Structure formats: C-alpha cells, structure tokens
Amino acid sequence: MNDKSELNPNTADMSGQEYLVFTLADQEYGIDILKVQEIRGYDSQAVTRIANVPSFIKGVTNLRGIIVPIVDMRIKFRLENVEYNSQTVVIILNLKSRVVGMVVDGVSDVLVLQSSQLSAAPQFGAAFSTEYLTGIGTIGDRMLILVDIERLMTSEEMALVEEAMA
Template sequence: MLNETNNKTQQVDDTGKEFLVFTLAAQEYGIDILKVQEIRGYDSQSVTRIANVPSFIKGVTNLRGVIVPIVDMRLKFNLENVEYNSQTVVVILNLETRVVGVVVDGVSDVLMLRPSQISAAPQFGTAFSTEYLTGIGTVGERMLILVDIEKLMTSSEMALVEQAIV
C-alpha cells in the first residue's frame, strides 16, 4: 500500500506544464502553451493603428476574419524599445474572452516544467506588476519568468482596446 502511494506521488511530481519560451531584452519568459494559437512573423504593414489606446497597443490586424489587437510586450513591460527584425514574432493567443497577438523579440522553445522546478513569484520590484507572475521556472542554469498571460491580457487596459474597435 505504501508503495502505491509513493508511485502516485511520483506520477504527480513527474507531470508538469508546458510553457512557450519567448525573449524580451535578453530575458526569457514562459507562458502556458495551451493559450498559444499560432506564431507568425511580425509584419507592421498588416497592423492598423488605433487612436486613443495605450502606447503598448501597436494596433489591430485581421486574422482570417477575426480582428486581433496586437500588444508590444516590450512596451507593456516598460522595457526599452527595440528595432524589429527577422527574429521578431507575434504570438497569437487564444484566451478565454478574446484572441490577442503579442509582439516578442523571439521564441526559443517549449519547455515542460514540473512543480518542483517552479518557485513562487518574487514580491519586489520587477518590470511589471507581480500580479501577472505565476512564478519563476528553472531549468539547469536557465531562469524563466512565468507570466499569467490570461490575467495580463484581460486587464482594464485591454478593455480600452475592445471599446476602441467596437
């Protein structure tokens, strides 16, 4: 009986969650892979600017008939602006209430993190409010800032975009 319990505990610990890893200003971030619909190259020509929205909103694009707000994550996280290049991508997210695109410097890989590899989010100064952090993931020497992308993209600022495009 004790052996069965240990096996169940081991199974729970061996299962994990997959995260899409993206970079911003040489820092790696992770978001729940289940929220990712697709990854596309960034094309500024296909983004239509909207007046009176926060500066981190690059505009909207038409993705197969769906109007998708495009968020520049560097601006959202108050990081220095960077020139877009061939590595710059838009990660299209399929969230509970909307489809949103986020512009990031690049996407590196998908990692499976077990609960033992995830530490609680720090409660001191970061590039953005810690309410959007789910923790810090570690894989060897790599550290990933894990972001609750659903919470981040359903903030009151994003509601302004909804109002502007309706």
C-alpha cells in the same frame, strides 16, 4: 522520506506543465502552451493603428476574418530600445474572452516544468506589480519568468482596445 513523485518518475512527468518560452531583451519568459494558437512573423504593414490607445497596443490585424489586437510586450513591460527584426514574432493567443496577438523578440522552445522547478513570484512591494506573474521556473542555469497571460491580457488596459474598436 521521499515523496511519491520521487519514487515513481512517471508520476512526476505527468504532473509537469508545458510552457512556450519567449524572449524580451535578454530575459526569457514562459506562458502556458495551451493558450497559444499560433506563432507568426511580425509584419508592421499588416497592423492598423487605432487612435487613443496606450502605446503598447500597436493596433489590430485581420487574422482570417477575426480582428485581433496586437500588443507589443516590450513596450508593455517598459523595455528600452524596441527594435523589429527577422526574429520578431507575434504569438497569437486564444484566451477565453478574446484572441490577442503579442509581439516578442523571439520564441525559443517549449519546456516542461515540474513543480520542483517552480518558485513563487518574488514580492517587490507597491513599487512594482507582480500580479501578472505566476512564478519563476528554473532549468539548470536558465531562469524563466512565468506570466499569467490570461490575467495580463484581460486587464482593464486591454478593455481600452475594445472600446476604441467599438
């Protein structure tokens, strides 16, 4: 028997969640659109380096009076050949405990995913941590890695930024 969302397409539309889709290397990722404050072009000149922080933390920038740590997700996810170009952007995230910027290769679009398009994150064992992944989203032949950006950006590593700025 059909479930209720199949009987009433409007119900399915209301249960969808919006994701901002960004790219790192050739892979697409999705984060909850409600965490996104704004998207800006990446300007390395506007980022001030901080000593003794992990390499994925590019530094901090002043965004209208708020000091915002900038995290390069390509370095964080250990991707090779990190290059900055005109497509490189910073996604400014408004998280419950802080404002953080994350550098990505580009932003493509905003997608609404229904529960039928979501799968659980695969388990890789102790060799690879999936604690920051919420699942996999599929739309046609596209596959998005869905990231729990709140959990990722409030990890212990990110606390090092606040310690360095204190």
